[in-house]
Each structure stands twice: as structure tokens, then as C-alpha cells.
Amino acid sequence: MKSDSPAENNSIEKILTQLGSYLSDYKPRPGQVQMAEAVAQAIAKHENLVVEGGTGIGKSMAYLIPALLSVVEQAARVLIATSHKPLQDQIGKKDLPLLELLFKKQGYAPFTYVTLKGISNYLCWQSADNEQGKIAINELADKAVRYARKEGDNFSGDFEDLPFNLPPESRALLSANNEDCLGGRCPQREQCYALRIRRKAEQSSVVITNHSLLSLDIRSEGAIIPGKFNTYIIDEGHNFEDNATKANSLQITIGACRRFINSDIVRRSSIVNSQRFENAQQNLERLQTAVAALFVRSPDAKFQDFEDENKVLLKNELPAGRELAESIKDLVALVRDLMLRTEEESARSLRIQRQGANLVERLSKISVIADPNLVYYAERTFPGGGPTFSGPRNQGRGAGSGGAPAYALYGMPISVAGYLEGWFAENNVIVTSATLSDGQSFDFFTKQVGMKNPVTLTVPSPFNYKEQVRLFLPQSNSSFGQGWKPLAESIAQLLSVADGRALVLFTSHAALEGVWRLLSGPTILGQNELRDVPGRRVFKQGESQMSWIITEFQATEKGVIFGTRSWWQGVDLPGMAMVIMDKLPFPQLNDPIVKARSENIEGAGGNSFKDFMLPSAIITFRQGFGRLMRKEDDRGVVVICDERIVQKSYGRRFLKSLPEVVTLENLQKVAQFYTKGGF
Structure with missing residues (x-):
């Protein structure tokens, strides 16, 4: 897929080539060029584009460069929406400053950009005044207020920009929300960080925000995010429907x-x-x-x-x-x-x-x-x-x-497709993620969000999965009707072979807690599997904030994380040696929204398992698989502790959705893979 403009293609490749001068680990990637050219064409033709870009192709640069070319050459405005704050920060604090420098060296006109978050992410002076008594006895909240006053205009007001971590209970004392913000009627309006950032967003050519704010803006017909945009780019698009549902x-x-x-x-x-x-x-x-x-x-x-x-x-x-x-x-x-x-x-x-x-x-x-x-x-x-x-x-x-x-x-x-459909039809929208298809087509995603007939593109990952990743499907470890002991035994053996550096993914809190209890006592391999292994640190979802767990995990060589749904996606932990999935991640049958959507499909003459449950599970499954290999030299084993993947006919759909990998027959082969790899 080529852009109509050869000059624009040359500009894209030239800027991508220049990245190597600033990023020591950057390598030219054909897939990145392919995606960038597809984005350029979609912008030029005002077409909607859905791009599934495998891990490692450099998706953010692939859409930022053509988007910025439209900004500097055509005075366009671009909005970029992500699901998670880390990607927001990467784009706003690393990618765009670098491209700003590169574009300047290439002789392009300057561009402006800003990250716009929800109002509760900013310090509110009215809240600080209202809660003076509570703030006085909350050390970190008091510290934040003193820091903001000292820094004056040098502080953005964003809690993430404080030089220390502010826990949720402290933020609650210092923040407002859409329900209680007084806007222009507030006596603190001249010092309001949220209003200040909105004014800046109105004047910026590039705005980085999140799925939730974009969804609310769409529903309110532009009342949330100031100004109009020529192009919308939705990254981490596999989460867009879920975030739009929650936001509305x-x-x-x-x-x-x-x-x-x-x-x-x-x-x-x-x-x-x-x-x-x-x-x-x-x-x-x-x-x-x-x-x-x-x-x-x-x-x-x-x-x-x-x-x-x-x-x-x-x-x-x-x-x-x-x-x-x-x-x-x-x-x-x-x-x-x-x-x-x-x-x-x-x-x-x-x-x-x-x-x-x-x-x-x-x-x-x-x-x-x-x-x-x-x-x-x-x-x-x-x-x-x-x-x-x-x-x-x-x-x-x-x-x-x-x-x-x-x-x-x-x-x-029950569905957000109805109100999103008109917005997609009227705007130039690019959606990207590593997992937007169910391994066969994009139909499930596009139908869920109301996107009609977009251009689609799949760009494979440049990583060598066949050489560096192995798949292991242990038998007789399912917890169906057997309690958690068989699963706990398998996990204990696997962690011993991998010697840490593992992410154990559960589909329910029940499974996590059941396995955790068993592994916390000397009942599996004759020792406390979680604590008595020299050098091993084990982290459990819910015991601490996710950001703290990630930081601590990265600081240890033999860390293990036990997590449920929030850990299946959006977590970037290079150096992982093993990912273990307890079950295939089908939506919870008794979840009210899952039940309502299933009933809607059945009522319309469809098959809720084939049309909803299965593709949804495959996309989550692919996200979980993607937690293993985050960098080119990563190497390890993905373990699926669910016999249905080999016993049920639909199991082949899950396996076919993965890159080509070698499957190991037994635990001994898993151990040999680690030994040969020099782990």
C-alpha cells in the first residue's frame, strides 16, 4: 500500500532513517515503513484504517510521522487516544519531543502538542481549600500542595509530574471531577490547572488523550475536548470498546x-x-x-x-x-x-x-x-x-x-456501536493495536465499535518467535471439578524450571487465591514455593499498586507476578522468561454485560459463542501471549494450563491465532530449552 505522494513517502523514510542517530537500539523495520505509508494514504484519502501491528514494529512512530507531516504541511490537527497512561507519557514525553527535534532539522515548520487527561488527574486548588484540615494530617497531600506553590507556573498540575508518588487517598483530597467542578464559576479559576491545559489543548496541533475522554467527547458531540480535528488515531484499539462502554x-x-x-x-x-x-x-x-x-x-x-x-x-x-x-x-x-x-x-x-x-x-x-x-x-x-x-x-x-x-x-x-457508527463515518480515524483480529479477520472488532468497511492491514512482528519462543500445553492440570491442587502443582514445577522471571495469568480471582493459598504452604514440592526459593520475589495482584509491582519486579532477577485480567494486557516487562495462563480467557458467563450481549446476539439469530465469546477470548489470549516477548532478544516459554486447547475443536482457533512457534511435549523439554538458551 503506497501513498499517492512519492515526496511524502520519501519524507517518511528519511525521518525514520534519521531515528537511528538518536535511538541507540533503533533498527530499520520494513513493517514500520509499510504501516507509516498506509497511515499516510489513509490521511490523504480521508479513509478509515485498521492496522494490526505486531510487537516490535514501532507502531507509534509509524503513525506519528505521517500524522505530523499532515500537521506541518497542511495545518491539520491530530488527536491521539490511548488506553493506558504509560503510552500517553511515552508519546508526549519521549516520541514527540524527539520528532520535534527531527522535524526542525529537516526544515519543517514547528508544531505544538499537549497531553490532555481527565480533570481528576490535576491538582484542584478549590479541593485543596475545602480539605485543608484533612490535608494537614496527610503528609503526602500536604507535600504536594507545598510543591505546587513553590514551583508556580513551572508545575503542570498533573499528579504524574510530581517528583514523588501520590497515593489514591491523597489524590482524592486534592482533585475534582466532572460532577463537582465549578468551571468558570470557581473562585480559583485563574489558577486552575485543568482549565489551563484545556486552553493549551485548544491551541495545539496535536492532542494526546485517552479512550475515555474521546468516547465522552464523541457522545457529547465535541463538548469535552476543545477544537476540531482532521485525523483521529486510536492506539491500543483492542480496549476502545470496553473503555467507551465504561465511560458512557x-x-x-x-x-x-x-x-x-x-x-x-x-x-x-x-x-x-x-x-x-x-x-x-x-x-x-x-x-x-x-x-x-x-x-x-x-x-x-x-x-x-x-x-x-x-x-x-x-x-x-x-x-x-x-x-x-x-x-x-x-x-x-x-x-x-x-x-x-x-x-x-x-x-x-x-x-x-x-x-x-x-x-x-x-x-x-x-x-x-x-x-x-x-x-x-x-x-x-x-x-x-x-x-x-x-x-x-x-x-x-x-x-x-x-x-x-x-x-x-x-x-x-449493552452496545456502543450505535453512537460510534456515525462518528466513524464522518471522520478520518486510524485504529491500531497488536491484537485487533481474532486470527482470521477484523470483523469482530469493527462490528463491536460500529466501524463500517475500513481499510485493513496486518503487519507481522519482526521478532523470531519460531526460534525464541516455545509453547507448552501440560495435560491433566485443569481445575475443572478437581480443586486448585493440580494447577498449583503444575505452576510450582514450571516456576522451578524457569527459575523465576515469570508472569502467571489467571482468569479469575478464585483461581489466583486458590493456587496462592496452596503454594504459600509446604504442601506442593515440600517447601513454601513462593518464599523459600533463594533470590525469588513473588508479587500478587491486589497487595500493592500495579505500578509499584512493575518497578519492584524490574529490580529483581527472579521475580514472579500472580495477576488476573488487568495483567493480560498493556504490561511491558522485557526479560520475561515464562508466561503461564491458567485457562483460556473466555468472558465470564454470569457477568451482566456479557450475559446481555450474548442474549442480544441470540435474539438476533446469531450464535453468542461463535460470534462473541470465542473471538473475545482469542483476542485476550493473544494479548496474554504477547506479554512474553517485548524486545528482539527476549526468549521464553508460554504455558497454557487448559486442556480445552487440545481437546475442543475451537482450540485450534486459539493456536492458529499465534505466530509460528514450536510446541514442547513435556516438562523435560521445557527445562532443556532453558538450559540450551543459557538462562
């Missing part, structure tokens, strides 16, 4: 309602009418009791996985939710009637009114379960970011050391 969902937590009711201004306002305050408290407890009751199951109830117990479909209206919405509306009226003397107090009042009005709107919509395009469900979570366990499987679930559960209510779109 209704959500409310019992905790948010409780914080509103117990806020200082609401309590002060309620002095004149204490009955309204008491009614709100009572209705809040009624709602919590009603939601908690949804999770009560008979002793003989059967669930496939722990997650099934933590999401419950809402089939009937929630009268307690409507009553709480009315109580909050009454409290908002009291706050509005309270006479406040200063601008600062008025700002606090306006902010709490906005919070209350938003709670009322969401509670009212979710409680009546009226929109047929949404699936409504309740979810419970536990402190620490995930489920907790105590005792044997099927006993004491959720009642471990994690403490009392928290509850949330959702109204989630």
Missing part, C-alpha cells in the same frame, strides 16, 4: 451517597430541618440493606467463579434508591437556602449542590431500570482492590481480612 455508563456508589450526606455543609444546612437529614440517613441504610440482600445466596447455590458472586443483575426497580434520591434532593434544597457570607463558602455550597444533583440524577435513572439499551447491575468490592477469601473454596467468601464490602450500582450500555 451510569455509576453510583453507596459510599458517595454517604459522603454527601455526612459532609460539613449538608450537616450545617440540616440544622434548620433535622428531619430531612434523618430521613436521608434512614433511606441510605435501606438502600444498602436492599443491595446487600441481592448477594445473599442459599447454601447450595453454585457459581462458576468468585466474580459471579460479586455482580448481580438488577431485574426489578429499587424503591429504596428512588426514596434516597428524593432525600438527597431535599438536602440539596437546604444547602441552596443556606445563607453563605463569603465567595469561598458560596463555592463550597455550589460544589456540594452539583454533587447532590448528580447523585439524584444517577440514582433516579438506575433505580427505575427503564432504558432497554442499558444493563443494570449491582457490584460489591472489598478493601484492597479485590475479593478476599477465608477458609476452603465455597466457604467464607468475601469475609476474610478485607473488611466490610462496598456496593455500587451500574447502568452500562
Whole structure:
């Protein structure tokens, strides 16, 4: 696929060649040139393009260079949306500064760029004023405020730009969100970092943002991201549908309602009418009791996985939710009637009114379960970011050391294709990822997001998978009906052979916790498999933040990570020696959104397994496989501990979706592969 402009092709190749002068590990890649030329043609012809680019081809440079050429030669504006912040930072802090230098040396006109994040990513001075008492006793929040005041205009306001890590509880004291931000009515508007970055984005020729903001901007017809754009580039596109679904969902937590009711201004306002305050408290407890009751199951109830117990479909209206919405509306009226003397107090009042009005709107919509395009469900979570366990499987679930559960209510779109379809039709959009197809076609992805008849391109990875990667399919280790011991035994043996540097991927928290408990005691190979191996450090999802685990893992030679869904993708850990998958990653059958989408497909005469479950699982499977080889010299084994991959006919679809690799017959062959490779 060639661009209509030979001069543009020459410019692309020339700039790519120059990269070698600035990047010591850069090598010319034919696939990168091929992708860059395809992007250039799509921009020139105003066509939509879907590119699956294998790991290692250099996708970001392949789309940035032709996009920037359209900026400097045609005064175009380009928006780039990613799923994860690390890629945002790579583009905004490494790739674009380098290309800015290269373009300048080539004699091109300068271009401007900015990274635009959601409002909660920036320090809010109004929040800092409102929470002075709490900030004073929160060391890191106080440190952030002092740093921002000292740096003045040299600080962007982005929490990620602080010279130290700010944990979520500290950020919460210093940030605003779309529900309570006062915008131009805020007394701190002249010092507002979020407004400042929006003004900069309006004047920039390139804006880097995330999938969620782009999705909200599409839904609001351009009200979120300032200005119009000639070209949109969606990287990490395999996540776009999921992020668009979440961004356009209704959500409310019992905790948010409780914080509103117990806020200082609401309590002060309620002095004149204490009955309204008491009614709100009572209705809040009624709602919590009603939601908690949804999770009560008979002793003989059967669930496939722990997650099934933590999401419950809402089939009937929630009268307690409507009553709480009315109580909050009454409290908002009291706050509005309270006479406040200063601008600062008025700002606090306006902010709490906005919070209350938003709670009322969401509670009212979710409680009546009226929109047929949404699936409504309740979810419970536990402190620490995930489920907790105590005792044997099927006993004491959720009642471990994690403490009392928290509850949330959702109204989630069954499909986002409807509102995205028109946007794709009207705009020039390039979507890229390492995994957009199910190994056969792009039809599943394009249908899910409403993309009609795009140009498609597959660019294979330049890595030598046949020489450097092995596939191992151990038998008789499935946990189906056997508990977790067979799987735990296999993992223990595999970790011993690989000597660490492993990522163990689970499809459920139940499997992770079950295997973890077994490996934490001297019951598998006669020792504590996780702790008693010299030099080995083992990290478990939920025990610490993901970013901390990644940093610590990179600092050790024999690290092992146990993770669930969030670790199957978007994690870049060069030097990994083994990736273990406990099962084929099919969507959870009892997940409300999965169930609703499956029913929609069946209702339209389709086959939900073939049309939805299988392609979705294959794409996630390919993402998990891709965690192993991140650089050209990486080498290792991918292990799939699920007999269905060889016993079921659809197993061939999974295997055919992978690059050509050699399959090993037994554990001895795995050990020999590591020995010969000099591990």
C-alpha cells in the first residue's frame, strides 16, 4: 500500500532513517515503513484504517510521522487516544519531543502538542481549600500542595509530574471531577490547572488523550475536548470498546451517597430541618440493606467463579434508591437556602449542590431500570482492590481480612456501536493495536465499535518467535471439578524450571487465591514455593499498586507476578522468561454485560459463542501471549494450563491465532530449552 505522494513517502523514510542517530537500539523495520505509508494514504484519502501491528514494529512512530507531516504541511490537527497512561507519557514525553527535534532539522515548520487527561488527574486548588484540615494530617497531600506553590507556573498540575508518588487517598483530597467542578464559576479559576491545559489543548496541533475522554467527547458531540480535528488515531484499539462502554455508563456508589450526606455543609444546612437529614440517613441504610440482600445466596447455590458472586443483575426497580434520591434532593434544597457570607463558602455550597444533583440524577435513572439499551447491575468490592477469601473454596467468601464490602450500582450500555457508527463515518480515524483480529479477520472488532468497511492491514512482528519462543500445553492440570491442587502443582514445577522471571495469568480471582493459598504452604514440592526459593520475589495482584509491582519486579532477577485480567494486557516487562495462563480467557458467563450481549446476539439469530465469546477470548489470549516477548532478544516459554486447547475443536482457533512457534511435549523439554538458551 503506497501513498499517492512519492515526496511524502520519501519524507517518511528519511525521518525514520534519521531515528537511528538518536535511538541507540533503533533498527530499520520494513513493517514500520509499510504501516507509516498506509497511515499516510489513509490521511490523504480521508479513509478509515485498521492496522494490526505486531510487537516490535514501532507502531507509534509509524503513525506519528505521517500524522505530523499532515500537521506541518497542511495545518491539520491530530488527536491521539490511548488506553493506558504509560503510552500517553511515552508519546508526549519521549516520541514527540524527539520528532520535534527531527522535524526542525529537516526544515519543517514547528508544531505544538499537549497531553490532555481527565480533570481528576490535576491538582484542584478549590479541593485543596475545602480539605485543608484533612490535608494537614496527610503528609503526602500536604507535600504536594507545598510543591505546587513553590514551583508556580513551572508545575503542570498533573499528579504524574510530581517528583514523588501520590497515593489514591491523597489524590482524592486534592482533585475534582466532572460532577463537582465549578468551571468558570470557581473562585480559583485563574489558577486552575485543568482549565489551563484545556486552553493549551485548544491551541495545539496535536492532542494526546485517552479512550475515555474521546468516547465522552464523541457522545457529547465535541463538548469535552476543545477544537476540531482532521485525523483521529486510536492506539491500543483492542480496549476502545470496553473503555467507551465504561465511560458512557451510569455509576453510583453507596459510599458517595454517604459522603454527601455526612459532609460539613449538608450537616450545617440540616440544622434548620433535622428531619430531612434523618430521613436521608434512614433511606441510605435501606438502600444498602436492599443491595446487600441481592448477594445473599442459599447454601447450595453454585457459581462458576468468585466474580459471579460479586455482580448481580438488577431485574426489578429499587424503591429504596428512588426514596434516597428524593432525600438527597431535599438536602440539596437546604444547602441552596443556606445563607453563605463569603465567595469561598458560596463555592463550597455550589460544589456540594452539583454533587447532590448528580447523585439524584444517577440514582433516579438506575433505580427505575427503564432504558432497554442499558444493563443494570449491582457490584460489591472489598478493601484492597479485590475479593478476599477465608477458609476452603465455597466457604467464607468475601469475609476474610478485607473488611466490610462496598456496593455500587451500574447502568452500562449493552452496545456502543450505535453512537460510534456515525462518528466513524464522518471522520478520518486510524485504529491500531497488536491484537485487533481474532486470527482470521477484523470483523469482530469493527462490528463491536460500529466501524463500517475500513481499510485493513496486518503487519507481522519482526521478532523470531519460531526460534525464541516455545509453547507448552501440560495435560491433566485443569481445575475443572478437581480443586486448585493440580494447577498449583503444575505452576510450582514450571516456576522451578524457569527459575523465576515469570508472569502467571489467571482468569479469575478464585483461581489466583486458590493456587496462592496452596503454594504459600509446604504442601506442593515440600517447601513454601513462593518464599523459600533463594533470590525469588513473588508479587500478587491486589497487595500493592500495579505500578509499584512493575518497578519492584524490574529490580529483581527472579521475580514472579500472580495477576488476573488487568495483567493480560498493556504490561511491558522485557526479560520475561515464562508466561503461564491458567485457562483460556473466555468472558465470564454470569457477568451482566456479557450475559446481555450474548442474549442480544441470540435474539438476533446469531450464535453468542461463535460470534462473541470465542473471538473475545482469542483476542485476550493473544494479548496474554504477547506479554512474553517485548524486545528482539527476549526468549521464553508460554504455558497454557487448559486442556480445552487440545481437546475442543475451537482450540485450534486459539493456536492458529499465534505466530509460528514450536510446541514442547513435556516438562523435560521445557527445562532443556532453558538450559540450551543459557538462562
